[in-house]
Amino acid sequence: MRSIAASSFDQYGLLSGASPLYAASILLAFVAFGIAVRQRNPSAAGAAILAMIICQRLPRALSTEAPMYAWTYKHLGVVDHVQQSHSLAHGVDVYNGWPGLFVVTAWISDLTGVAPTAVAHWFTPVYHVILAALVFAAARAWRLSRDESLVSTFLVVTLNWVEQDYFAPQAIGMLLTVGIIALLGLSDKKPTGTVPLLILFGALAITHQLTPYWVLGASCLLVLGRKLKPWWIVLLMAAILGGFLVYNFDVLSGYTLLSGDVADNASTNGSGHVGMAGQVFSSSVMRILTVGMWGTTAIVLLLRWRRGREFWAPAVLAFSPILILGGQNYGGEAVFRVFLYSLPGCAFVLAPGIVVGLRAGWKRFASTFVALAVATAMAAQATTANWYTNLIGGPQVAVAGEVLAGDVYPAYVTPLVPVWPERSTGDYVRFAEFTDTFDHSLMFQPGLLGRSFASESDYRQLMGLIEARNRPTYLVLSEPMRAFGAYFGLFPGEAITNLAQRLRSDPRWRVVDERPGVWVYLYPSEN
Template identity: 45%
Template sequence: MPWVLIGLGAAAFGWAAPTLRHAKTSEFGLLAMASPLFVVSIALTAGAFAISVRQHKSLAGSASIALMIAVQRLPSYFATDSPMYSWTYKHLGVVDYIQHEHVLAHGVDVYNSWPGAFAMFAWLSDLSGIPSQDLAHGFTPLFHVALVSLVFVAARAWGLDATQAQTAAFLTASLNWVAQDYYSPQATAMLLTAGILTLIGLSRTRPMSVIPMIVIFSAVTITHQLTPFWLLLVTGLLLLARQMKPWWIVPILAAIVIGYTLYNFKDVDQYTLFSLNVFDNAKSNVPTMGGAGQRTMSAAIRTLSGAMWVLTVLVLLVRLRRKQPFFALAAISLSPMLILGGQNYGGEAIFRVFLYSVVGCSIVLAPALVGLLRSNRMRFGVASAVLVLASLLSAEGYFGGWFANIAPLEQVESSKLLMAVADFPAYVTPIGPSFPQRGTWQYVEFARFDEHFDDPVLQAPNMIGKHFDTDRDYQEFSEVIGSRKAPTYLIFTEQMRFYASYYGLLPLDALPNLEARVRQDASWQLVYDDRGAIVFEHNPDRR
């Protein structure tokens, strides 16, 4: 039976795949606009895994994991022409600079101060001869193959049997809605983190692989700002509970991460280290409420996240009542919530909480899920239904913002061209987010001129929510641009318009209204209108 469902799921995905690239843009995301068989393929895959566990079919379970990765992660490669997410191109720009100059632009931005992933990506591109943009485009599915493999190993290190470890790997593959699986330092750090959690699991009773743990932790430290502090928190909690050996590794890890952060502190000093305001730190970096589609996606991920954490707590309480080991598992699954007591990490702390906890929660939940799937028919049916529903909620969270987050290839090319031909010094300013900025090495020169040279106009005060249909609105916009002492290249795209509407930053008519007023303003000159991008130049000396 599991092989039948796997075959049907693969066939459904194969039939739906051509519709993904050509799906009509909608605020309700890719699941709503692609063939219904896309949703069916996800449900069938989750059902196949549930039956494979019940019937002790480990090979079918592995095939289900592989199919879930294919169904949920391959679309980012074959249904797009270029890497997802506009912020991916900031990473590509750092890699391009390293390849071009063979040095770091230390002090220019936070990326050049935490360069581990970028240096690795540059080396890998040079070694393989594959352009970094192509590596970025295919990164996501390869990342998940590596992640679920490491989760399986980590689960075994934490005492799970082979089926339970396989279940933990499947949960990680199917529940990870957080879009932190792209070409990024965070994704790289998560792979290293899974390796460290494996070594921690082996070191609970006697010292194991101390030197490799220190080496991998050092790699995490030079790669990402927040992840090593969470790992230090985990190891510290385990040390206090006498669940970690040797004790002296914690001071060494603390010296590494604190020393490196102090060395680069000027790049992160804008973040409050310990605000202790949990509710404020849990807020998203998007300050507005989006449309119906965005609210649907948000409801899906809130439901899924809350359910995962609640079920994890319940399983841990059962373990406590049965006098089974629970504290160490609680540390790796629930300790990320303590991040909210420290800072908001630029409005992204709540996303990191789920990302860091998904591996630990999967390890905690896997034995309980296996027990339910192998219990009586009623419990099996309920557990299977919950697993299918959770997979679909995760997919909605992952694909709900698909159309807001794609980066059309023609706009990527326009961005590169603009960086190459723009007069220096200048501001290269998109109206709103979702433009592939800083994609080439030239960005460093502009960033040295002004680190905010490409901040979207919407980041300026009082810009969010305007229609730009009145003289007052346009006057406030003009004051933002007019305060600059260098020329401004102002960028409009349809992608920005959709993104701003999807997240409730601007009404749909705002950018067309503003563009019309800019065209009528003699202080602006049209310099580019091609490949999905419109660029105007404003010179402060022009009258």
């Protein structure tokens, strides 16, 4: 654990940057699980799953000084606004339109005295413990054996490289979804838990924008296959979604709701940029792992179909998320959501074969064990690849809050790239009411991508954008931005140093704050 906190940037991620014992701990957790399944020891298998959660997820809380990911702070800002104003800023952004996580967190924080930041900091390991319990229950509801359910749980816990497990509506939406999947599994032959299912779906509908539409689509497919009772429950689910869509129509009117462009929707928000060798390697690992899981699941389902065994319902759970790509690209993240949503269904399909393989003769056992070990290693690499580009330090959090609470308003608060505690307090609302783009990253503005700011022409390009705003602009630079930009191929590593030097030498800018690893400059426009 100490090696993780003290490690320096490594382009291949945390497995390479930390002590080799960190990678060994993940491997040992896998070995323990494989042996436990072979020896039919469910207690040891459960302990190995817990060990995997500790190894992969606990460092997020113990080895960092503040919650990771810039996006976390957008969510904390909404919570803070609810706590301070006791209301929602509906229409300001999409988060206030789907407030489930935020209002519950504000209530729990007020009730217990635990700061929302502390909740966010410890969210990931606690989330995975709850997710593991829910996946096991859902697998049992879909009539998998105890050991098959343990394998399903291990796969979901271990292979989830998408990292949608921080303090975010998507994470809570996933927990609610797995609970719904459990109730769907109990309702294939007769109505079971219809009211609880609708309650969970209602909670999901007010928590996340995308997930309930996939759940509704999957439920409709189960009804078509006569695997969900009562059939009319999908009508009530659609009514819930329709009502909430009308409520948020003013927020959604600026977005493309249904594009139909599958190729574009399958592209990611990092497409077109070639980063460091480590980034290219990790991205390839993610793709191979994803395609491998989907391909293996498809083969197993094909064999089930040819042998006359049940395949429709498992296929719906595993592959219905692909329908998302026919609707939206979700800001370049739709393909990641497809993998996340398909993970429980694929795990349910693959688990029986893995149990048989781990308990077979030595040759089949060895091949199953090695294949699962390779998948575990690939998932560990994919999960920890972006560790250093997503770290947020305490000084950054403090400065971000002070800027939002300051007297310079309305203003733009512009980070060079999106590695900054954006909208970290409820004060962000007044900035967002001025313009929702007040904190958009500078590097993605026209003409700036790839510039090193070593030349005067680079700097003039930047100043042209700043001056055209006719409003004060805070420009934020930080050490994590240096790593982020170089890692993803957005700009050379020296761009931060070059730009900082030019800002200091330009009398139109003044230094607002300088702390370890973070610098804030202000361009006080007179207009």
